[in-house]
Amino acid sequence: MVGVLQKAIGHGLLSLDEFTARTDVALAARTRAELNTVLVDLPGLVHPESGVAPVKPVEFRATMSALKREGEWVVPRDMVIRSQMGSTVLDFSDAVISFPEIRIEVDVAAGSVELLMPERSSVDASAVTVELGSKTDKASGSRAGGPHFVVTGSVRAGSLTIRRPTYVRIGSLTIRRPWRISWDA
Structure with a gap:
């Protein structure tokens, strides 16, 4: 235990x-x-x-600070992201996801939240409201075989970006943006 x-x-x-x-x-x-x-x-x-x-949602809070989760971190089923004049980046591409549906509530005030979605996932962010800010959603829609992310909440004078990583292969070299380089054996 x-x-x-x-x-x-x-x-x-x-x-x-x-x-x-x-x-x-x-x-x-x-x-x-x-x-x-x-x-x-x-x-x-x-x-x-x-x-x-x-289950009480896990809260990620960035108040005038930066918060980042990447690599093999364990994703909770329900989470709340509070970003007040802060920056939050959650990279789900290599994360351990045990649930078919992940619910994310955003509360952004003069801050930024970036969600990097796994390749095989679906996203619905239609319930996010924006006032004097922006929502950029390049990952919505369905991709079979992965979890479904439901994003709700509000963005006030801030930004919410939802996207997938991009990959470039040159022979055995793979370059991923956000920047990560790997070699195939």
């Missing part, structure tokens, strides 16, 4: 204080229901049983 919580810290899902508090509760737990209270907001870890409280 402690190992699961340590992985959650590594993926940025828990703070050190949350880890300490949850570890204490997990070590004292006697039933699966008591363990579920520790794991309820961590994706894919709650044992399905009746009476489990609804």
